[in-house]
Amino acid sequence: MFILNSVLFKYLEADFYPLEKRKKDHIQEQAMIQKMIFFAVLLLFAANITMATTGKRTALVIGNSTYRSGPLKNSVNDAVAMAHVLKRLGFDVILKTDVPKKVMLKSFREFSKKLLRSEIGLFYFAGHGMQINGINYLIPVHTTIREESEVEFEAVAVGRLLAKMKRAGNPLNIVILDACRDNPFKQSFRNFQKGFVQMNAPLGTVIAYATSPGSVAADGDGRNGTYTEALLKNFQNPNLDIQKMFNQTGLDVMKKTNKQQVPWVSTTPFPDYFLAGKALPPSSESSDKSHVKFKPVQKPLVNKPVTNKPAKPEPGDTWTDPVLGMEFVRVPGGCFKMGQTKAEKQYLIKEAGQDMYSRYCMDELPLHKVCVDGFWMAKTEVTRGQFKQFVKETGYRTDADKKGKAWIKNKHTNWIWKEEIGYNWKKPGFSQTDIHPVVCVSWNDAKVFINWLNQKSEQKFSLPTEAQWEYAARGGTKFMRFWGDSDSQACNYANVADKGSGWDPSFACSDGYQFTAPVGTYLPNPFGLFDMLGNAWEWCEDVYDKNAYSKHDHNNPFITSGSAFRVDRGGSWDYLPKFLRAAYRRRDLTDYRDSFLGFRLTINN
Known part of the structure; x- marks a missing residue:
């Protein structure tokens, strides 16, 4: 505005300027005004692009x-x-x-x-x-x-x-x-x-x-x-x-x-x-300046076609099982600190108290370095629809079917866990569709499912080892949960005991589901895996040993003895903040089945 007023003032005093001088000034001032208008329009355009893309x-x-x-x-x-x-x-x-x-x-x-x-x-x-x-x-x-x-x-x-x-x-x-x-x-x-x-x-x-x-x-x-x-x-x-x-x-x-x-x-x-x-400046190598080039806001999960026997799979590659349509992602090999950190211990004692910490969290120690080879892991938990296909083809009766009962928690049980007659993977005590994770399945059930799938496929499927599971769940991060240590972000990434479902204690957010959610509903972790925390607990291959972390090998540790229990990891739809962590360990007998326990698969070749 100051420049434009100066221009106007000079024209009012035109009589004091020689004619040639006035012509020269006029040309320079017109050029300056055109530049100002150009840059003003450019700024408005840039602002508009920014608003429209960010x-x-x-x-x-x-x-x-x-x-x-x-x-x-x-x-x-x-x-x-x-x-x-x-x-x-x-x-x-x-x-x-x-x-x-x-x-x-x-x-x-x-x-x-x-x-x-x-x-x-x-x-x-x-x-x-x-x-x-x-x-x-x-x-x-x-x-x-x-x-x-x-x-x-x-x-x-x-x-x-x-x-x-x-x-x-x-x-x-x-x-x-x-x-x-x-x-x-x-x-x-x-x-x-x-x-x-x-x-x-x-x-x-x-x-x-x-x-x-x-x-x-x-x-x-x-x-x-x-x-x-x-x-x-x-x-x-x-x-x-x-x-x-x-x-x-x-x-x-x-x-x-x-x-x-x-x-x-x-x-x-x-x-x-x-x-x-989102907008990028036009390429200097291109002669066409009439359009703006764009690049992705967020790099999508890699979805390269992978053969049944990939020679050299790369991290992020995916492969789809032709029998059930399960999608697997390649998890890169690497090393990580397995177990509970000092900061995590302080958080747990503050939130849960010394007595509860000593009873439930001491088996997460000592924190130790572990390395695992690269492997394939299913992006999601095995779904009810996939398990149904297995049962339909084989006529298999689960442990819940054989015993006629399973552990459930709902309004019928007054919101406490009870072993009730008539419940199984088809009737877990709440509504499910074929894209929800299958629950009320035992470790034994998961192993029979895997044996059936191995017979129909060129691959060798298995449950993850406990080390593989925690490495995959962390997704290369060092936090309690792959999205960070904050409780408030949980509902963007996991189906948890959320305030919106009326659980108490709970995460202070709402995830949209009181019980299980369809697999893949929430954001994935950095490895492209969904529901590694929350939704349903997941069986692991390892035998549970409370002192396992003092016995682990440095490379690909796997515990085969120490108790009659097997490990399950990851938390579920009713798990509270202090226990829904990548380091938290749980154990159950091989025929145990309840409405928050399922499984996912790995391929180790």
């Missing part, structure tokens, strides 16, 4: 499957997978599955509050949806609708959510509706219309439909719905901005369904935005 991102993800009428196979799977991808892309994610109307509206309010502090808001819904009299509705679970007039009272209008997102005033909002499944109540309706009606997107909003207005989307024949399966792939492509990402998703769906399903997008103009990328 601002806070908030997402609400809802998946409903267990409808009384017209249950869906993949909606919860879709929501869980979408939440995982969004977390990797930097979103603060609220994940809700199989929610009734009251919970859905409560999650809307929570989402609305978080949007006020965000730059981008995203809403994703998978489940049943319908249109009545030109209004689109999302259908909660536990809903019974007998006629059209009941819809507005039993369902949730999409416009209700759009109004909340518009009120937040974010530069960009994204609404994804994989909800155009067939109307489950159509036989009760006099005037039935398929799918959704098209909505006009508010300013700065993208509304993406799984299929075109008035059409029905497929639930898919795999783990995910047809639309979401394509969406998950393209969401993580750093070379696609939002417009191109939705366009490519539409092309993928049309190709897979032979153009029977055509996704639809309603939007208003907005600048290029890369969900999986």
